[in-house]
Amino acid sequence: MSERTLHDPKVIDGKAFATKLREKVARQVKALKEQHGFTPGLAVVLVGEDPASKVYVRNKGEQTAHAGMASFEDRLPATTSQAELLALIDKLNKDPNVNGILVQLPLPKQIDPQAIINAIDPDKDVDGFHVVNAGRLATGGQGLVPCTPYGCLLLLKDRLGDLAGKHAVVIGRSNIVGKPMAQLLLNESCTVTIAHSKTKDLPGEVRRADIVVAAVGRPQMVKGDWIKDGAVVIDVGINRIERDGKGKLVGDVDYASCHPKAGAITPVPGGVGPMTIALLLNNTLIAACRQRGVKLPE
Ligand code: NAP
Secondary structure, three states: OOHHHHOOOOEOOHHHHHHHHHHHHHHHHHHHHHHHOOOOEEEEEEEOOOHHHHHHHHHHHHHHHHOOOEEEEEEEOOOOOHHHHHHHHHHHHHOOOOOEEEEOOOOOOOOOHHHHHOOOOHHHEOOOOOHHHHHHHHHOOOOOOOHHHHHHHHHHHHHHOOOOOOEEEEEOOOOOOHHHHHHHHHHOOOEEEEEOOOOOOHHHHHHOOOEEEEOOOOOOOEOHHHOOOOOEEEEOOOEEEEEOOEEEEEOOEOHHHHOOOOOEEOOOOOOOHHHHHHHHHHHHHHHHHHHHOOOOOO
């Protein structure tokens, strides 16, 4: 984020929020060790050589250790079979030092990602993608919530307080962002519209929204004239584009035209992105406390 962006009250500074959350998790981890003598552990599994995945996994490992948690990493070759990966998941499920398991996606094509996700113990599924956790989110049970939408919700509540009665439009219906985001907003008593690629009048739907969450994967698709005056705009998209011969990260929202209309808006980078790992650490802490039957430290 530029200096100008940082001092703009409309801008939702996800980076600063995520830093505070990671610091809080680190304090809670320290308290757990002091009061109960154990340290939460997160296991990350990487299969293959995808360069973006390698960067994510390295960042996750560093931030896990930084929060004072135990960080375990398993790197498997791209030729790994589904049975081999399932055997590793089984081992991690049984390991009492591992409280959270994350399998980095995408997986090589010989492996069915849903079969792997559903093999993880739901109580260690810190990504919140297991069908049991999706069911718990939908039915009001105590589960683990997907990190990116959970991060968006925290940013929204921090800015708006009570969300009840707001009209929220979520663009995108993936299992990892769009659907859990819509469910979380519904749980906050928003009136929720889920838009997708077959939605007939997307600009018209978005114009009715008090809250817009864009999780599409299309660079700068949401335009300023779609935004109701004062709406809060959360941009989940991370798209790499070429501009003036250089690579640049942009969201799914056309920031320049949406910023003047919005009441508040997340930038890309520096908005939703940093929240994901912070929520992963938070989920690992929650999972560890539940597994050990101890209260989450203040
Ligand atoms: P995804 O699985 O590809 O889903 C995209 C969704 O967008 C689908 O539901 C699709 O509709 C909808 N869509 C596509 N074109 C559309 C259009 N023209 N109009 C309306 N809807 C359209 O993507 P995802 O995994 O949810 O990720 C979405 C974006 O968020 C990506 O840019 C990704 O990189 C980013 N992301 C960021 C983070 C983070 O940490 N900040 C985490 C996860 C994802 P259909 O269902 O009809 O095909």
